[in-house]
Amino acid sequence: MANVPDTIQTWQMVQPTAKDKETGELIPGKLEKKEIPVPELAPGDVLVEVAGCGVCHTDLGFFYDGVPNVNKPPLTLGHEISGTVVAGDEKWVGKEVIIPAVMPCRKCLLCKTGRGNRCLNQKMPGNSLGIYGGFSSHIPVPSIDLCEIKDRQGIPLSHFAVVADAATTPYQAAKRAALGNGDNVVVIGVGGVGQYMVQEAKALGASVVVAIDIDEERLNKMLSYGADFVINSSGKVPKDIFEELRSIRKQNQLPNYSWKMFEVSGTKVGQEIALNLLSFTGKLLIVGFGLQKLEYSISRLMAFDAEIIGTWACLPEYYPQILEMVLSRKVEIEPFVQTRPMSEIAEAFEEAHKVSPDKRIVLLPDF
Amino acid sequence: MANVPDTIQTWQMVQPTAKDKETGELIPGKLEKKEIPVPELAPGDVLVEVAGCGVCHTDLGFFYDGVPNVNKPPLTLGHEISGTVVAGDEKWVGKEVIIPAVMPCRKCLLCKTGRGNRCLNQKMPGNSLGIYGGFSSHIPVPSIDLCEIKDRQGIPLSHFAVVADAATTPYQAAKRAALGNGDNVVVIGVGGVGQYMVQEAKALGASVVVAIDIDEERLNKMLSYGADFVINSSGKVPKDIFEELRSIRKQNQLPNYSWKMFEVSGTKVGQEIALNLLSFTGKLLIVGFGLQKLEYSISRLMAFDAEIIGTWACLPEYYPQILEMVLSRKVEIEPFVQTRPMSEIAEAFEEAHKVSPDKRIVLLPDF
Numbered sequence: 001m002a003n004v005p006d007t008i009q010t011w012q013m014v015q016p017t018a019k020d021k022e023t024g025e026l027i028p029g030k031l032e033k034k035e036i037p038v039p040e041l042a043p044g045d046v047l048v049e050v051a052g053c054g055v056c057h058t059d060l061g062f063f064y065d066g067v068p069n070v071n072k073p074p075l076t077l078g079h080e081i082s083g084t085v086v087a088g089d090e091k092w093v094g095k096e097v098i099i100p101a102v103m104p105c106r107k108c109l110l111c112k113t114g115r116g117n118r119c120l121n122q123k124m125p126g127n128s129l130g131i132y133g134g135f136s137s138h139i140p141v142p143s144i145d146l147c148e149i150k151d152r153q154g155i156p157l158s159h160f161a162v163v164a165d166a167a168t169t170p171y172q173a174a175k176r177a178a179l180g181n182g183d184n185v186v187v188i189g190v191g192g193v194g195q196y197m198v199q200e201a202k203a204l205g206a207s208v209v210v211a212i213d214i215d216e217e218r219l220n221k222m223l224s225y226g227a228d229f230v231i232n233s234s235g236k237v238p239k240d241i242f243e244e245l246r247s248i249r250k251q252n253q254l255p256n257y258s259w260k261m262f263e264v265s266g267t268k269v270g271q272e273i274a275l276n277l278l279s280f281t282g283k284l285l286i287v288g289f290g291l292q293k294l295e296y297s298i299s300r301l302m303a304f305d306a307e308i309i310g311t312w313a314c315l316p317e318y319y320p321q322i323l324e325m326v327l328s329r330k331v332e333i334e335p336f337v338q339t340r341p342m343s344e345i346a347e348a349f350e351e352a353h354k355v356s357p358d359k360r361i362v363l364l365p366d367f
Numbered sequence: 368m369a370n371v372p373d374t375i376q377t378w379q380m381v382q383p384t385a386k387d388k389e390t391g392e393l394i395p396g397k398l399e400k401k402e403i404p405v406p407e408l409a410p411g412d413v414l415v416e417v418a419g420c421g422v423c424h425t426d427l428g429f430f431y432d433g434v435p436n437v438n439k440p441p442l443t444l445g446h447e448i449s450g451t452v453v454a455g456d457e458k459w460v461g462k463e464v465i466i467p468a469v470m471p472c473r474k475c476l477l478c479k480t481g482r483g484n485r486c487l488n489q490k491m492p493g494n495s496l497g498i499y500g501g502f503s504s505h506i507p508v509p510s511i512d513l514c515e516i517k518d519r520q521g522i523p524l525s526h527f528a529v530v531a532d533a534a535t536t537p538y539q540a541a542k543r544a545a546l547g548n549g550d551n552v553v554v555i556g557v558g559g560v561g562q563y564m565v566q567e568a569k570a571l572g573a574s575v576v577v578a579i580d581i582d583e584e585r586l587n588k589m590l591s592y593g594a595d596f597v598i599n600s601s602g603k604v605p606k607d608i609f610e611e612l613r614s615i616r617k618q619n620q621l622p623n624y625s626w627k628m629f630e631v632s633g634t635k636v637g638q639e640i641a642l643n644l645l646s647f648t649g650k651l652l653i654v655g656f657g658l659q660k661l662e663y664s665i666s667r668l669m670a671f672d673a674e675i676i677g678t679w680a681c682l683p684e685y686y687p688q689i690l691e692m693v694l695s696r697k698v699e700i701e702p703f704v705q706t707r708p709m710s711e712i713a714e715a716f717e718e719a720h721k722v723s724p725d726k727r728i729v730l731l732p733d734f
Contacts, residue, residue: 109622109625110624110625110647110648115625115648115672117672118624118647118648118671118672120624120647255476257477257485257487258477258482266666271665271666275665280477280485280487281477281482281485286665286666286668286669287669288666288669289666289669289670290664290666291664291666292664292666293662293663293664294662294663294664294665295660295661295662296660296661296663296665297657297658297659297660297661298638298642298653298661298663298675298677299633299638299653299655299656299657299658299659299677300677301653301675301676301677302653302654302655302656302677302678302679303656303677303679304485304677304679305482305484305485305677305678305679306677307674307675307676307677308665308668308674308675309668309674310665310666310667310668310669310670310671310672310673310674311669311672312669312670312671312672
């Protein structure tokens with residue numbers, strides 16, 4: 001076995017951004033390069049040499065916005081991980097893998113009844129896997145739910161990091177929506193996750209996909225990756241968007257019922273647009289997260305026979321299906337990924353926190 | 368054929384409650400006894416002699432609260448109807464029937480895909496069936512979705528009126544929630560509809576049913592009809608209810624996830640309680656209607672992997688299943704029905720509008 005290290009090199013979040021309780025002053029978060037021991041691997045665990053780890057909105061929530069980690073800092077963030085198994089369970093060693101962002105316990109009732117993605121004992125790197133996260137040279141993880149990449153068709157291994165979360169979360173959302181052939185779909189927010197939502201909706205057979213965003217360039221790009229129509233919502237109120245969608249409907253003889261809508265932006269405006277568009281027998285999937293509250297008359301759901309479905313992470317058993325879509329180029333990842341050396345993690349966080357990047361930043365270990 | 372009349376006797380809503388546009392003064396709604404011609408029956412239509420028609424919250428919404436009817440007044444309200452077919456399609460004449468509150472067109476895509484309850488061309492007596500409603504001696508209706516009562520086991524025919532809506536709407540809600548054996552259930556509001564929600568949840572196999580209401584007497588009664596625990600929410604805030612349910616959970620080793628909750632009250636407080644109780648992999652069914660808005664962070668649904676499902680009316684194809692539950696006494700209707708002469712319709716409306724009655728008022732034609 002090659003490359004079994006004595007220690008793990010890692011970028012630890014020593015301290016998330018905090019507020020001084022007395023002065024109210026913002027105390028900047030701290031990332032520090034650390035060297036930690038390789039833990040003894042439990043039966044069934046493996047050690048993965050990280051090829052790449054994506055910078056997700058969720059990491060930024062932990063680092064900047066006070067979203068609490070399940071395991072208290074110091075810990076290493078990062079849950080979008082691809083890499084190679086270098087130690088542990090013999091039958092895994094040498095294999096290239098995607099590590100699911102959420103790893104169910106596989107023992108509880110939720111796991112046994114198909115709801116493992118929301119298992120309450122789940123392990124998530126960079127959150128609830130002790131101190132371990134993906135912004136590291138190596139990470140110890142359970143092997144049971146690893147997704148093997150048998151032939152990566154010339155795509156760099158690091159790029160598959162985005163399959164761990166950005167490209168799998170939309171798939172779970174599509175499954176929850178029972179998305180299938182002939183469906184009419186709206187995707188609100190085509191950033192890091194929404195880009196895959198659009199592509200996968202189309203790949204799963206959607207008849208029409210309408211992408212909504214505030215960024216004209218992103219929207220135009222999506223026209224080449226699954227979107228049939230785009231609506232730029234910048235500077236508009238929800239009613240305007242409703243009218244634009246209505247006009248798309250009219251011009252294309254599309255029904256005013258049973259639309260499946262995916263709110264991926266996690267913003268207040270995005271959610272307001274979504275609620276405004278929700279109508280008869282419609283489904284609204286909440287894929288993005290934000291702390292804001294909204295005003296809504298939930299009785300409208302009764303009159304519409306409509307649903308709002310929150311969707312968390314993705315079942316590991318779906319990963320091979322998404323991987324197949326990527327390898328068969330039904331879902332493209334290369335146009336939506338950029339890589340940086342992991343030593344630039346602090347700058348990458350800053351950049352992604354300012355404006356959600358057009359292409360997901362995947363950090364490559366350079367310890 | 369006996370009793371085929373020349374005219375229909377009816378209590379028409381000549382005018383719903385309105386506001387004088389200039390003075391803002393309330394103009395009371397008007398119900399008037401009228402005599403209207405029996406229309407020519409189209410092929411497939413029948414004339415039903417009304418045995419009883421229930422006074423539903425929805426009628427009161429039309430009459431008092433400015434909820435608009437699909438067909439403009441004057442029209443007769445009333446959509447909870449049982450009776451006997453007296454004319455039209457030969458194979459129906461003489462049969463005792465329940466008329467579904469909502470009758471799908473059976474021609475559109477929604478109808479063909481199992482969503483007929485929300486068919487956009489549906490006919491509802493007292494709303495979208497022209498001028499015809501249940502507070503009448505007779506009513507012409509399509510026969511395709513009538514539910515035949517073959518042997519009513521000594522229960523008065525008039526009582527089956529409540530099956531047309533009050534007892535069927537909860538069944539549709541239970542189906543939408545995929546309610547089944549071993550489920551843990553909360554029902555908020557045990558009035559005219561909620562009483563059946565509790566009974567049917569239990570009949571469908573719920574392990575635990577917790578009933579929440581502000582009326583101690585009603586709650587106590589429900590302990591004999593399916594409720595395992597009751598919580599009186601009178602004068603309490605949602606957090607108090609959360610704590611009471613938590614204590615019920617702890618004492619009975621019940622999980623904190625996957626609860627199925629039915630909000631039947633349609634009130635702001637009821638909906639706030641429901642949203643507050645909604646947690647991991649939970650489902651909240653919106654069965655009651657109210658015009659109010661609420662503040663809520665819908666991103667919680669994402670974190671919880673939870674759903675809010677609005678549910679409208681009931682598919683006619685489920686009616687025989689509910690009828691079976693009633694006839695086999697899994698669901699009792701007699702303890703939850705009171706009858707009055709239809710000539711007291713105005714007083715009955717007033718009374719039900721003041722306080723939702725403990726027992727559904729079913730009006731019996733006495734023209």
